[in-house]
Amino acid sequence: MTLGAVVLVxxxxxxxxxxxxxxxxxTAPVSQADIDKAMNTETTLTFWSWVPDIQKEVDLFEAxxxxxxxxxxxxxxxxxxxxxxxAALKAGKGAPDVAQIEYQYIPxxxxxxxxxxxxxxxxxxxxxxxxxxxxxxxxxxxxVWAVPQDAGxxxxxxxSDIFKAAxxxxxxxxxxxxxxxxxxxxxxxxxIADLPGNDPGQMxxxxxxxxxxxxxxxxxxxxxxxLDSPDTQKVVSFWQDLVKKDLVSTDxxxxxxxxxxxxxxxxxxxxxxxxxxxxxxxxxxxTSGNWTAAKIPQWKAGEDVSGNWGGSTSAVMESSQxxxxxxxxxxFLNTDSESALMLANQQFLFPTTKATLTDxxxxxxxxxxxxxxxxxxxxxxVSDTVDKDFQWLPFMDYVYSSYTETLGxxxxxxxxxxxxxxxxxxxxxxxxxxxxFTVK
Amino acid sequence: MTSAPPARRSxxxxxxxxxxxxxxxxxxxxxxxxxxxxxxxxxxLSTFTxxxxxxxxxxxFANYQRALGDPSFWAGLSRVxxxxxxxxxxxxxxxxxxxLALDSGRMRGGKAVRLLIFLxxxxxxxxxxxxxxxxxxxxxxxxxxxxxxxxxxxxELLAPDTILGSTMNIVCWEFxxxxxxxxxxxxxxxxxxxxxxxxLDGASEFRVAWNIKIPAIRQAIILTVIFSIIGSFQxxxxxxxxxxxAPNAIxxxxxxxxxxxxxxxxxxxxxxxxxxxxxxGMVIVVLSVVVQGIVNRKEKLS
Numbered sequence: 001m002t003l004g005a006v007v008l009v010x011x012x013x014x015x016x017x018x019x020x021x022x023x024x025x026x027t028a029p030v031s032q033a034d035i036d037k038a039m040n041t042e043t044t045l046t047f048w049s050w051v052p053d054i055q056k057e058v059d060l061f062e063a064x065x066x067x068x069x070x071x072x073x074x075x076x077x078x079x080x081x082x083x084x085x086x087a088a089l090k091a092g093k094g095a096p097d098v099a100q101i102e103y104q105y106i107p108x109x110x111x112x113x114x115x116x117x118x119x120x121x122x123x124x125x126x127x128x129x130x131x132x133x134x135x136x137x138x139x140x141x142x143x144v145w146a147v148p149q150d151a152g153x154x155x156x157x158x159x160s161d162i163f164k165a166a167x168x169x170x171x172x173x174x175x176x177x178x179x180x181x182x183x184x185x186x187x188x189x190x191x192i193a194d195l196p197g198n199d200p201g202q203m204x205x206x207x208x209x210x211x212x213x214x215x216x217x218x219x220x221x222x223x224x225x226x227l228d229s230p231d232t233q234k235v236v237s238f239w240q241d242l243v244k245k246d247l248v249s250t251d252x253x254x255x256x257x258x259x260x261x262x263x264x265x266x267x268x269x270x271x272x273x274x275x276x277x278x279x280x281x282x283x284x285x286x287t288s289g290n291w292t293a294a295k296i297p298q299w300k301a302g303e304d305v306s307g308n309w310g311g312s313t314s315a316v317m318e319s320s321q322x323x324x325x326x327x328x329x330x331x332f333l334n335t336d337s338e339s340a341l342m343l344a345n346q347q348f349l350f351p352t353t354k355a356t357l358t359d360x361x362x363x364x365x366x367x368x369x370x371x372x373x374x375x376x377x378x379x380x381x382v383s384d385t386v387d388k389d390f391q392w393l394p395f396m397d398y399v400y401s402s403y404t405e406t407l408g409x410x411x412x413x414x415x416x417x418x419x420x421x422x423x424x425x426x427x428x429x430x431x432x433x434x435x436x437f438t439v440k
Numbered sequence: 441m442t443s444a445p446p447a448r449r450s451x452x453x454x455x456x457x458x459x460x461x462x463x464x465x466x467x468x469x470x471x472x473x474x475x476x477x478x479x480x481x482x483x484x485l486s487t488f489t490x491x492x493x494x495x496x497x498x499x500x501f502a503n504y505q506r507a508l509g510d511p512s513f514w515a516g517l518s519r520v521x522x523x524x525x526x527x528x529x530x531x532x533x534x535x536x537x538x539x540l541a542l543d544s545g546r547m548r549g550g551k552a553v554r555l556l557i558f559l560x561x562x563x564x565x566x567x568x569x570x571x572x573x574x575x576x577x578x579x580x581x582x583x584x585x586x587x588x589x590x591x592x593x594x595x596e597l598l599a600p601d602t603i604l605g606s607t608m609n610i611v612c613w614e615f616x617x618x619x620x621x622x623x624x625x626x627x628x629x630x631x632x633x634x635x636x637x638x639x640l641d642g643a644s645e646f647r648v649a650w651n652i653k654i655p656a657i658r659q660a661i662i663l664t665v666i667f668s669i670i671g672s673f674q675x676x677x678x679x680x681x682x683x684x685x686a687p688n689a690i691x692x693x694x695x696x697x698x699x700x701x702x703x704x705x706x707x708x709x710x711x712x713x714x715x716x717x718x719x720x721g722m723v724i725v726v727l728s729v730v731v732q733g734i735v736n737r738k739e740k741l742s
Contacts, residue, residue, distance in 0.1 A: 083705045111492060198687035221493050251578070255685050260580040395492060401706040404687045412688035413600070431707070436493030 029120050030324055038324035044069045045326055046096040048085065049314075050077045051149075051347050057339045061332045068325055078102055078312075082397070089114045089319065097320040098330050102312040103137045104204075104392045106145050107217045109315065111394035116316040117143035121327040129335055133388040134352045138313055142219050145315060147330040150349035152273025152310035153382040154205050154296045157280060160371065161290040162188050162268040170294035174238055177297045181247035190268040194261065195239050196253035197412030200403035201309050203235075205273065208307030208390050210235045210299055215393045222438045223393055228425035233418060234299070236407070240417040250412045259283045271296055273309040274350035274379035281369045288369045293378050306385045311350070350379060357383060393428070395435065402427040486715035492708065503715035512693035513716060517723065519604060520695050524672040527608040532664055534612070535619035540649050542620075543627040554624070558617035565614055569681040572610045576685070598686040607678050615671070619664045626660035627653055662735050666728055673724045676701070696720040 047058070047070050058070045073096065075081035082105060088095040089112065101109060109115050123144040127135050130148055138146045158170055163180075166187040171177035181192035196202065207214055212231035216224030226232075242248040249267065251258050261267050263284040270276060277293060284291075296306050314330035316323055333339055340356045343349045345365075351357050363377035393399055406427055410420030432439050489499040507513050538557055542550050560568065575582045576597040587594035597606045630653060638648050654661075676697040683690040683698075692702040696716060704713035 086708070252685060252687050256574060257577045257579055257581070257685070260577075264580075266579065395708070397706045397708065401692055401702060405691050409688040409691070434491070436491035 030122070035121075035324055035328065038322070039065050039328060040067055041325075042067050043322050043325045044071060045098060045320075045322060045329055046071045046073060047098045047314075047329070048073045048075045048081060048096040049100040050075050050081060051100065051343075051349065053347060054333075054343075056346065057333055057342055060336065060339050060342070061329055064332070065325075065328075068329070070329060075100075078105070082108075085109075086112075089317070092319070095317050095319050097322055097326040098314050098316055100149065100312050101146060101315045102310070103308075104396045106138065106313065106315070107219070107392050107394040108396060110145055110219060111217075114318055115145045116318045116320065116323050116327075117145065118147070118316060118327055118330075119143050121324060123147070123327065123331075126331065126335060129353050129355065131352060131354060131357065131383055131386075133308070133386045133390075134311075134383075136388055137390075140219065146313035147315075147327075147334050148311075148313050148352035149334050150275070150311045150343070151352050151383065151386075152205075152275050152308050152350060153379060153386050154209055154271060154273055154307045154309055155276070155379055155382050156269055156271050156294045156296050157276055157291055158269035158294060159190075159265060159287065159290050160292045162190050162265060166268075170292065171297045172295075173301050174297045174299055178238070178242060178247075181242055182245070184268050185247050188265075188268070190265055191249045192242075192247060192267075193269050193271060194249045194251050194253065194258065194267045195243065195411055196258070197250055197408035197410075198252045198404050199254075200400040200408065202253075202271070203403070203407065205307040205309035206235050206271075207232050208387055209296060209305060210307075211305070211387060213390070215399075216391050216440070217394050221436070222440055223432050224440045225393070225425060225429045225432060227428060228422050232421060236417050236421050239411070243411065243414050243417070250414060252412065263287060273311075274382065275310060275348065277367070277370065277375045277379070278348040281367075289371050291370050293370055293373060293375050295382065304385045305387060306382050308386050308390070311352070344376075350383075393432070394437075395431065398431050399428050402431070482714040483718060485711050486718055488711045490709065490711045496711070503712050504719065506712065507715050507719050512699055513696060513719070516693045516696040516699050517720075520673050520675055523604065523608060523675065524669060527611060528665070528668040528672060530608075531612045531616055532619060532661070532668065534616050535664065536623055536654070536661070538616065538620045539623035539627055540653060542624055543653070544645060544649075546645075554620075558621055560613050561615065561618040561621075563614070565677045566681060568614050569610055569678045572606070572613070573682060573685045576606055598682070598689055600689040603682065603686055603689040607675070607682065610678050611671075611675075615668075619668070622660050622664055623657055626657035630656045658739075662732075666731060669727055669731060670724055673697075673720060673727075 045068060049072065052074075055072055058072055062068065062070060075084065078100075081100070085095065085099055089109075095114075101115075106115070124139070126147075127139070131151070134148045134151050138144060138148055156170065162184065163170065166180070166184040168180040168183050171180045177192065184190055184192050204214070210231050212226075212229055212235070214225070214227045214229070214232060216226070239248065243250060249261075251261060262270065262280065263286055265287070270280070272280075277291075280291065281288075295304065298305065314333055316326040316330055320326045334343070335353055335355075337355060337359070340351060340353055341359055341361055344351045344356050344362050351362065356362055357380040363374065363380055365376055366372050366374050403424060406424035407417060407420035409415070410417045410423075429439055486503050487498060487500055488496045489502055490496045541547055542554055547553055563571075578584060578594075578596060578598060581597075583597065584594040596602055634652050634656075635648060638652060643651070674697055675695045679690050679694040679698050680701070683694075690698075692706070693699040697720065700713045700716040700720070703709045703716060
């Protein structure tokens with residue numbers, strides 16, 4: 001495998017000879033006539049995505065614009081796609097016109113100037129169609145970098161039967177949560193939840209909800225790394241306490257053991273994003289009817305603040321030769337009422353447009369798995385409470401991979417999590433410096 | 441070969457040489473394009489330092505210097521060294537034992553046993569690791585369930601201090617059969633007259649194994665040793681897959697190969713990854729040469 005690795009590494013890097021980008025060109029706004037012309041010209045677009053069956057929505061687009069053909073390439077997942085995308089972008093060929101990119105990776109592709117600014121194509125006009133915090137994830141004062149596709153506002157899914165057996169209600173604050181954890185453990189033997197040491201996405205979602213601003217990026221060379229702050233320490237020491245008292249387990253998530261844990265009541269709740277409900281329905285079928293969706297516990301009683309975990313966008317590549325058609329496709333896919341509703345109801349992507357979030361065909365569904373609760377409507381409400389100014393670093397791959405060796409490791413070993421947080425901060429900071437960024 | 445006139449022989453030789461070249465050229469072309477060129481290119485790459493901001497600059501041996509002072513690289517290297525010292529002897533002794541047992545012809549259903557022992561090798565290592573991963577599971581895995589069924593405390597097989605042993609077990613399971621087949625095939629080539637002579641001298645089955653069979657298949661055993669050394673240092677698939685089950689026990693630098701992979705694809709540091717991969721390659725070459733040297737010297741002595 002060494003030689004294999006060498007070959008692989010060099011294959012990736014061989015492509016590095018070509019210049020990565022040819023500077024940024026300030027494009028003049030595109031007129032409606034240009035758009036009409038582009039949409040009536042025979043064009044083939046390439047679209048990379050890992051959403052299963054997204055061809056259904058693509059078919060809608062192709063039916064509306066018969067001259068445009070979209071080749072969908074299933075990239076099976078973000079972790080598999082990003083290295084390929086980076087290699088293709090460096091090589092200067094083989095990159096798609098439109099690619100699915102998660103919110104936290106937008107700055108990384110902006111930094112290499114791989115994303116087209118969608119402002120000239122009229123993207124700024126769509127601002128009002130999207131929920132505010134989601135729009136802030138894709139746009140800043142320098143441009144609009146992608147079209148939002150789905151989101152993951154945080155809520156709390158809990159086993160109503162276990163909570164009932166323990167005689168506790170869904171916790172409103174984190175302090176209530178800690179109390180409930182003790183009661184549930186004492187009376188039922190279940191952990192109130194699992195805190196995985198391998199899931200930085202969830203931890204960052206908790207930071208987000210606590211009002212922390214761990215990351216900042218100016219779009220150029222300056223980054224802010226503030227992972228170790230009073231707000232994040234508050235979150236970490238809260239969980240540390242629960243882990244120490246053995247009220248929260250620390251199993252790695254999204255593997256077979258953990259699915260079993262969910263299905264068999266080892267964990268009585270899961271603080272998860274809006275994509276969680278449907279996921280759980282598939283994983284813990286046998287517990288149907290026993291789950292309820294509730295708000296994520298608050299740091300201050302009476303407040304109503306959430307964070308986000310996951311979600312992605314459709315981004316147009318700067319290298320695309322058909323940016324007008326590419327943007328129109330990205331826009332149609334995610335904002336056309338039929339297509340957006342289909343993404344929400346058939347692919348179970350949690351919507352980002354205000355129209356879909358209020359569409360009765362989406363919000364009025366009641367779910368037997370959640371005892372008849374209208375879970376979509378519930379999370380649509382949560383979506384409005386997500387903190388609006390959360391930013392990312394242009395190298396989240398490293399931030400996330402170093403998590404498992406610092407804070408994540410401390411979690412799974414039930415060790416000193418505050419020290420783990422400090423170690424994470426310094427690992428990320430030194431990586432940023434080593435990569436030539438100015439760290440503020 | 442019967443004697444032929446010198447002129448004719450050389451003409452034939454020329455034709456044969458040409459044929460040999462024609463036959464090997466396709467291979468050589470592919471070998472050069474897919475192997476030598478990338479290898480050379482990554483050697484070239486490893487002499488650059490790249491940054492997300494600022495791009496690539498030539499830096500000579502700076503990446504190698506950094507690697508030599510990188511605790512992650514050394515941690516991975518010492519881990520695979522432990523792996524080599526512990527797992528390889530266990531695996532090869534087991535393989536040898538099975539090969540000898542099968543060769544003795546005293547095993548009932550020998551063919552079926554041979555197939556069963558060899559079967560794990562036919563299972564792709566990815567599948568094997570996933571399968572063992574399920575068995576190792578901390579809460580609901582089979583091993584845990586058996587232990588709790590017997591009322592015993594279940595071992596933590598995916599914890600930081602046991603994961604290396606768990607990995608060794610998987611690799612043993614995968615490769616005992618493979619090495620056994622190599623040794624068994626070598627055993628079958630030993631002329632039977634030797635056994636007859638030994639039988640006449642009244643040598644026991646163990647005596648025959650120790651004094652005739654094992655020395656006779658030396659070369660095959662050495663081959664398996666060298667393959668195993670290379671395999672240990674290149675350990676990648678198993679830890680890479682176990683990472684999903686025990687991310688904090690494995691980490692990104694569990695083995696040098698895994699580290700190089702993570703550097704290239706998670707840290708986007710292709711140049712440094714190339715340097716690590718090259719250093720690892722050198723370690724393997726040196727070790728293989730040393731082992732072969734020792735073996736050859738012993739051969740001359742005996």
